[in-house]
Amino acid sequence: MEILMSILAGILFATGLYNLMQKQILRIVIGTGLISHGAHLFILTMGKLKRGAPPILDEGVGNYVDPLPQALILTSIVISFGVTSFLLALSYRTYVLNKTDNMEMLRGNENDQ
Amino acid sequence: MISNLAVLPIVIPLLSGIIAAFFHKKIILVRFFSKFMIIFNLLASVWIGFYIMENGSVILETGDWKAPYGIILVADQLSIILVITTNVIASLAVFYARSVLSERKEHYYFYTFFFLLISGVSGAFLTGDLFNLFVFYEVFLMASYALIVLGGEKIQLRESFKYVILNLFSSMLFVTTVAFLYSVVGTVNLAQIAERVQDVEQKGILTTIGILLFFVFASKAAIFPLYYWMPKSYIVPNPVVSALFGALLTKVGIYSILRVFSLIFVHEPMVQQLFLWLAGLSMIFGVIGALSTYNVKLIIVYNIIPAVGFMLMGIGLLSETGYAGAVYYLVHDMIIKAALFMLIGLIVYRAGTSDLRKMGGLLHRYPLLGWTFFISSLVLAGIPPFSGFIGKLLLLQAGFEKDQIMLVLIGLGSSLLILLSMIRIFIHAFWGEEQEVAAVSNKPAPSLAPSVILVLISVILGAGAEWFYPFVEDVSNMLADRDMYINSVLKE
Numbered sequence: 001m002e003i004l005m006s007i008l009a010g011i012l013f014a015t016g017l018y019n020l021m022q023k024q025i026l027r028i029v030i031g032t033g034l035i036s037h038g039a040h041l042f043i044l045t046m047g048k049l050k051r052g053a054p055p056i057l058d059e060g061v062g063n064y065v066d067p068l069p070q071a072l073i074l075t076s077i078v079i080s081f082g083v084t085s086f087l088l089a090l091s092y093r094t095y096v097l098n099k100t101d102n103m104e105m106l107r108g109n110e111n112d113q
Numbered sequence: 114m115i116s117n118l119a120v121l122p123i124v125i126p127l128l129s130g131i132i133a134a135f136f137h138k139k140i141i142l143v144r145f146f147s148k149f150m151i152i153f154n155l156l157a158s159v160w161i162g163f164y165i166m167e168n169g170s171v172i173l174e175t176g177d178w179k180a181p182y183g184i185i186l187v188a189d190q191l192s193i194i195l196v197i198t199t200n201v202i203a204s205l206a207v208f209y210a211r212s213v214l215s216e217r218k219e220h221y222y223f224y225t226f227f228f229l230l231i232s233g234v235s236g237a238f239l240t241g242d243l244f245n246l247f248v249f250y251e252v253f254l255m256a257s258y259a260l261i262v263l264g265g266e267k268i269q270l271r272e273s274f275k276y277v278i279l280n281l282f283s284s285m286l287f288v289t290t291v292a293f294l295y296s297v298v299g300t301v302n303l304a305q306i307a308e309r310v311q312d313v314e315q316k317g318i319l320t321t322i323g324i325l326l327f328f329v330f331a332s333k334a335a336i337f338p339l340y341y342w343m344p345k346s347y348i349v350p351n352p353v354v355s356a357l358f359g360a361l362l363t364k365v366g367i368y369s370i371l372r373v374f375s376l377i378f379v380h381e382p383m384v385q386q387l388f389l390w391l392a393g394l395s396m397i398f399g400v401i402g403a404l405s406t407y408n409v410k411l412i413i414v415y416n417i418i419p420a421v422g423f424m425l426m427g428i429g430l431l432s433e434t435g436y437a438g439a440v441y442y443l444v445h446d447m448i449i450k451a452a453l454f455m456l457i458g459l460i461v462y463r464a465g466t467s468d469l470r471k472m473g474g475l476l477h478r479y480p481l482l483g484w485t486f487f488i489s490s491l492v493l494a495g496i497p498p499f500s501g502f503i504g505k506l507l508l509l510q511a512g513f514e515k516d517q518i519m520l521v522l523i524g525l526g527s528s529l530l531i532l533l534s535m536i537r538i539f540i541h542a543f544w545g546e547e548q549e550v551a552a553v554s555n556k557p558a559p560s561l562a563p564s565v566i567l568v569l570i571s572v573i574l575g576a577g578a579e580w581f582y583p584f585v586e587d588v589s590n591m592l593a594d595r596d597m598y599i600n601s602v603l604k605e
Binding site: 020025028032035036038039040042043045046047048068069072075076079080082083086087090091093094097098106108 | 288
C-alpha cells in the first residue's frame, strides 16, 4: 500500500512539474495545485498507513494511527488552499493588466523600471 | 508563567495587524497605532533579551505538552538577538513608510501586512519545531505576497507572479522534506531530531534530506545558483517594502541554514564543503551582477548575494570563529541593507530616475544624503572601523584557521568589488554636473532620518564591537555545542 501511494505521489509531482513549466498561467496554477496534493499524500504515506484504526490513544486501545501526519496535512492543506486562491486572483489581475497569459510575453526587460 | 515571554514577539504584531485591519481607512489613527505598537514590541523584545542574557533560554511548551510532543518555542540568545534586530528595522521602517507610501497604499492594509510579516519573521526565529518553521515561513510569505503587489502596477503583477510561484514550489518541497525526515527519525522537534540523527544507521538518506532542506532554504536566502528570482522581484515594490524584504526575508533563510546545519546535519563534512563552494560562487556572481547594471536599485539588490555568501562561508567552516563571524555579519547585514534600500528610495526620488547614467550632482543640494550614503557604502564593503569589518575579519580569520586560502581571497576580492559598485553610485549620482530633474512629483520627499539612525547603529556596532562581541561569542559557543541546545529543550 505504501509503495502504491508513493508512486501516486510521484506521478502527481511529475504532472505538477510538467504543468509548472508550461507557458500558460492557468496551467502553472494547476501545476502548483497538483504538486501540493502530491506533497500531502506523501506526508500521509510517510506516517505509515494503517486502515481501520482511529488516531486515538486510550486505555485498552492498542491499535491506533499516528495522529501527527494528519495534523501536519491539515495545516498544510489550509495553507495551500489560501495560497492557491490568492494565486488565482493574482493571475487574473496579471492577465487583465498585462493583456496576456503567456509567460514568454511576461519576461520584461531591464529598462522598464 | 515566565516562559510565556517567548511568544510575545509573535503575538503582539499578530494582534496589532488584525486590529489595524479594522480601522484601516482612518489613516492618522492607524499610523499612530502602528508606531506605538511596533515600539512597544521592540521594548518588549529588548526586555526579553535582557532576561535571556541573565537567566538563559526561555522555552515555551504550548498547552503544557512536554517538549518532544507539544509545539515549542525556543527563545535562546541567537533567536532573541535576531528578533531585536528585526524590530529595530521594523520600527524605523514604519516611520519611513509614512513618507514613501501614497495614502491609497496605506488604505489597502499596508500596516496589517507589515505586522503579519514581522510576526512571521519573529516566529521563524523563535520556533523550535521544523514543521512550525514551515508554518511561520508561510505566514511571512503570505504577507510578502500581499506587500509585493501593493499598488497593483503592471510590472509589479508581472514580477510578483514569478515570486509567488517560486516560493510556492519551494514551500511544497519544504513540506515534502519534513515528511521525509519524519519517516526517518519520527519527530519534527528540532532538538529531538538532533538527538536521534546520531542513532540513524543509514546516514546516506539523511544527507539527501539535508541537501533537500538546503535547497529550500537556499532558494529563500538567494544563494548561488538559486538567486535568479530575486533581483527583479525586489526592485518592483515600494522602497519601504524592498527595505523590509532585503533586510529580513533572505536573512530568515540564512538563519534557518545556520540553525539546522549547526544542530542536525553535522555528520557529513561533504555538505559543509558544498557550502564553501556555493559561498565562493555567490560572492563572485553577486558582485558581477552588481557591476553589470546601471539601475541603482538592482545594484543594491545584487549586493545581497555576496553578503549571503559571506554568511554561508561562516556556516560552512564549522568552527566557533566561523559561527561568530556569521552571526555578527547577519546582524550587520540586516541593518545596513535596510538603511541602503531606504537611502536608494530617497536617491531615486531626488534624481527622478533609477538610471545611473541620467543622475548627477546630487551632492550640491543634498549633502547629508550624500555623506550618509558614502558612510553606508563603507560599512557595506567592510572598511574599518565599521561593523562590516568586524564580521568579515572574523570570517576571514576562521577561513585561515581552516586553510581555505582560496575562499579568503575570493572574499577579499569581492569586498573590493562591492566597494567599487557602491562608489560607482556615489560618483555617478552625487558628483558631476547637476541634472535637470525630469518630473518632480508633488509627493513629499521620503524622510532621511530612519536611514541615518540605521547607519549610526551600524557604526556603533563596529566601533563598539568590544561591547557586543561577548554576546556573539556566547551565541557561537552555543551553536558549536549541540548538546547545550538539546539539553535546554528536552531538559534531561
